Amino acid sequence: MKPVDDYLPFRTATVLDSLAKLPAMPVAAASVIRLLNRGEGDAAGLAAAVACDPVLAARVLQVANSSFYGLARRIRTIQDAVVVLGQKALRNMVLAMAIKGMHSHFGAVEKKLWEEAIGHACAARLVARRCGVCDAEEAFLAGLVCSIGELVCNNQAPDKYLQVLDQQQQQRLSRDALAPAQFDFSFSQIGASVLYHWKLAPEIVLATLFSCQPDLPADLEPTATALAHTVFFARCLCCHLALGNYHSPCQELQQALQRSQLPLPADELQDFVASLAEQLRESTGALANA
Known part of the structure; x- marks a missing residue:
């Protein structure tokens, strides 16, 4: 695989320097x-x-x-x-x-952020098992950390983060698209930079970077591509199910499935979502209360 730096449209040092305190x-x-x-x-x-x-x-x-x-x-x-x-x-x-x-405080917003992180992880693992495109435990990890940028920004500037949440409800845009107005960079860019600093595997860093948009570089290694698509669709599923701080889908689920290029037949999507919702209720409940 090419160095992760080759895929980052920004200098990680610049992003990390923008953080008041590096986690x-x-x-x-x-x-x-x-x-x-x-x-x-x-x-x-x-x-x-x-x-x-x-x-x-x-x-x-x-x-x-x-x-x-x-x-x-x-x-x-x-x-x-x-x-x-x-x-x-x-x-x-x-x-x-x-x-x-790692949450500096743990109120209603933070609890929902945690529920989202566990939801992303569980959904990514279920998608990986159903589609067989990547290792299920690697998918769980990638889903778990894909929103670490939001945790970091909420810790450092909770008022600004609340503004992003409010704008999301009003404009029906993704938080990632709204983040630069408050934090200079998208949450996915901040998260990828933190994970890069933590020396997590390149595939995990890239899955976070591309977790909100599946239009990936053509030369990205197939393993990294599959993991990124899995995490992207897992996030879309959690948004569709209004998990955590999600309120309304940013895009139609059928369209998200097509863009993710995952081998899940469209006519099975409804049953898959219903099954996922039931499993998420059990899984997130067990982990969220730990």
Whole structure:
């Protein structure tokens, strides 16, 4: 794959400089990702990394034992979670709990932002499983972090972020399109820059960058293209279902499916959305309360 910088229509340093305070990845999550990237992700080492943050460890165990995973036996230790769930699932769970903890305050807007993040993640995983175009756990991670730019901007300037939400309701435009007037850059550009700084995989960075529009560069690697299209459609599904701070769809769902180029037959879309809505109610409920 070409360097991520080649696909970014801006300098990440410029975006990061525009932020009053650059968010750091939580220590436990950073340790888990570092171990996995180095190929050193044995169960004991990963469990030790998570255990460094007792609050995070407790939340991970809570989610591992929730209906979200529906495991036959109770998970009593982080090491059990690593063995039973697998490394990717643990990584995603740790990041989900860490991201929830990054909110500087947690009122109604923040709760809905968190519900959206979990919704994006769960929808992306379901789309990936149904369409078979990318790894389901990678899709979950990409969906989970695709709105990190909104979290960052809301932390730094909640009044400005509320203005974007108000304008979204009035103008029926996407928040991403409205963000530059308040924050100089779109939320997807800010999010991609933060994830690039955090050294997440290039495919995850690009899926965030293109999460609000599926018109991708022709030379983008097929794996990255499939992941970006999956996240884009997952966001459209959550918008269609009015999850979190979403109020009305920014585009018709059939059109979004066509633009995403995913192999989901149009005549199956209605049944798929109904099934997704039911699964999201169960999944987001389990994760949102963790």
